[in-house]
Amino acid sequence: MTGRRTAVNRKSKLSLGQVLNLVVTVLVLCLGPAMIVFGQHIINIDEELARTGTHATGTIVEFDDVTKASERDIEVEFMSLDGTYHVTWAAVDHDQHPEVGAYVTVVYREADPSHAIVLGYESDGVWFRGAGTLITALFVMIGVIVAISVAVGRSKRRKNAAVDGMPVV
Structure with a gap:
């Protein structure tokens, strides 16, 4: 063989962009x-806390009754076993109508009372899981629309090429 080189098809490298x-x-x-x-994960942690935590009676001290679901919540004050007062918040569903001054059950981690949930109200994890589901569904729909558009475009190009007598690729 002489020093002759043949053309080789190589995959082009991706640019930084x-x-x-x-x-x-x-x-x-x-x-x-x-x-x-x-x-x-947050929901599971809260469910475990509900099963194993220390129960206390809490008082609703504030209720933000707004139309935006992600901002509708209650502020609850409760006293831990050591006599210290703590505050926690809970998301409120639209079919719930809590009243300031009403009593609710709070469950907290005895070693860390700042980690508390209010029984009967949503975990913060519900919002994340719901938003993640919506985002995933949106991207799946976009992907399906793009795939259908690409398939329709290829089909039209093949049909046009066949009509023009060109070889179909």
């Missing part, structure tokens, strides 16, 4: 599932 776009896309696509997992 393409790599960054790919990384951002993967991160955005993982956002919804990550929020679902995080929300479920």
Whole structure:
């Protein structure tokens, strides 16, 4: 063989911009599932606390009755076993109508009373899980629409090429 080289088809390398776009896309696509997992983790922690924590009677000291669901919450004051007063918050569903001054059951971690939940009210994890589900569903729908658009575009190009007598690729 002489020093002659033949042309070889090589895959082109991705530019820095393409790599960054790919990384951002993967991160955005993982956002919804990550929020679902995080929300479920918080819910599991709160359920474990409800089973094993110390119960106390709390008093609703504030109720933010707003129309935006993510900001509708109550502030509850309770006293731990050591006689110290603590405050916790709980999300309020739209079908719940708590009243300031009403008594609720608070469950807290005896070693750390700042970690407390109010029985009968949503865990913060519910919001994360719901938002993650919506984000995931949105991206799946966008993906389906893009896939259908690409398939329709290829089908039209093939049909046009066949009509023009060109080879279909």
